[in-house]
Amino acid sequence: MNAEFMSALNQLEYERGISKDVVLSAIESALAAAYRRNTGSTQNVRVEINRETGETQVFSLKRVVEHVTDPIEEISLEDARKKNKKFQLNDLFEICVTPKEFGRIAAQTAKQIVVQRIREAERSMIFDEFSQKENEIVNAVVQRVERNHVYVQIGRTEAALPPSERMDTERYYPNDRIKVYVVEVRKTNKGPQIIVSRSHPGLVKRLFENEVPEIQTGIVQIYSIAREAGQRTKIAVFSKDPDVDPIGACVGQRGVRVERVVEELRGEKIDIIKWSPDMIEFIANSLSPARVVMVQLLESEKIAKVIVPDNQLSLAIGKEGQNARLAAKLTGWKIDIKSQSQSMDMIDELIDEMGNDFDEQDDQFAEEIEF
Numbered sequence: 001m002n003a004e005f006m007s008a009l010n011q012l013e014y015e016r017g018i019s020k021d022v023v024l025s026a027i028e029s030a031l032a033a034a035y036r037r038n039t040g041s042t043q044n045v046r047v048e049i050n051r052e053t054g055e056t057q058v059f060s061l062k063r064v065v066e067h068v069t070d071p072i073e074e075i076s077l078e079d080a081r082k083k084n085k086k087f088q089l090n091d092l093f094e095i096c097v098t099p100k101e102f103g104r105i106a107a108q109t110a111k112q113i114v115v116q117r118i119r120e121a122e123r124s125m126i127f128d129e130f131s132q133k134e135n136e137i138v139n140a141v142v143q144r145v146e147r148n149h150v151y152v153q154i155g156r157t158e159a160a161l162p163p164s165e166r167m168d169t170e171r172y173y174p175n176d177r178i179k180v181y182v183v184e185v186r187k188t189n190k191g192p193q194i195i196v197s198r199s200h201p202g203l204v205k206r207l208f209e210n211e212v213p214e215i216q217t218g219i220v221q222i223y224s225i226a227r228e229a230g231q232r233t234k235i236a237v238f239s240k241d242p243d244v245d246p247i248g249a250c251v252g253q254r255g256v257r258v259e260r261v262v263e264e265l266r267g268e269k270i271d272i273i274k275w276s277p278d279m280i281e282f283i284a285n286s287l288s289p290a291r292v293v294m295v296q297l298l299e300s301e302k303i304a305k306v307i308v309p310d311n312q313l314s315l316a317i318g319k320e321g322q323n324a325r326l327a328a329k330l331t332g333w334k335i336d337i338k339s340q341s342q343s344m345d346m347i348d349e350l351i352d353e354m355g356n357d358f359d360e361q362d363d364q365f366a367e368e369i370e371f
Helices: 003-016 020-039 077-083 104-131 201-211 246-251 253-264 279-286 310-317 319-331 340-370
Strands: 045-049 056-065 074-076 092-096 137-146 149-154 157-161 177-188 191-197 220-228 232-239 269-274 294-298 303-308 334-339
Touching: 003 020, 020 045, 020 056, 020 104, 056 077, 074 077, 104 177, 104 191, 137 201, 149 177, 149 191, 157 177, 177 201, 201 220, 201 232, 201 253, 220 246, 220 319, 232 246, 232 279, 232 319, 246 253, 246 269, 253 269, 269 279, 279 294, 279 303, 279 319, 303 310, 303 340, 310 319, 310 334, 319 334, 334 340
Parallel strands: 056 074, 157 191, 232 269, 303 334
Antiparallel strands: 045 056, 056 092, 137 149, 137 177, 149 157, 177 191, 220 232, 294 303
């Protein structure tokens, strides 16, 4: 240990953010273990490194007792007071036992433990840093693609983008720059494991928050998001200020704000819906761009029966039912969509059934009179 070594620790702290005191504490623990191993002793020792000069001292710690039964662990009160009259029973007495040279084995042992502690400190720092970024978006660079696994670099560490968190329509190549949503940060024996996503609805939410100042200030708020990643997203918004149009704020002048989000999502379609506390109105809005004629709510079953014009039926349902499916996710209601013609046919059938019932009752009544 010398001034040059201490300077190197200062540089390590500056460049890698590892506390100098953490490293020195690790070295002290390592040297104490190395000393015991090298001397074959089990005695209690303490290593102290001067934080300014790097000078290292090893102290043997002994308990002050009335009568010594273990000379390695104990010292008599009489002998302790020869050094300092203030010693009392059960105090710790320190004797400097610093050897002139620890030896090769001691140095190697110390190095191994120090490297391990430095690695642990780095892992702890990475975990602390990214655990605070859960549910946030970060910039990432694709590092490598191995079969079905994609790994990205975020800051000083690597994160996993598993298949379940990827967009089916997106392909990843090394050095691609993308934004990812931090889903989870786990502690493992191999260090922190960071899971990121490109398919999570939270990614859309954070992108809009970054692009729309009215969302940042809280004037416009996001009520809910329904997403089928890579294809289409519906986002319900509302304004706390009646003078601010929530949809217009999210779209931006000439659509510039929503276009930036769409560009980041590689062309994913986005429907911005106005939320309403009136569930009938909200469900009608959720089926946009289709026009709705009527909404009937079955509260007990949480089912909404929706009637749309004949020429709007396919638009309301969407390709492979996507529009209706996303509207259901957005509102939390099961949505049953019928065209006006279908609803009229059902009404006609119902009237016919009721008419048949009446005819049967009339016939039965006539038979009873005749009888």
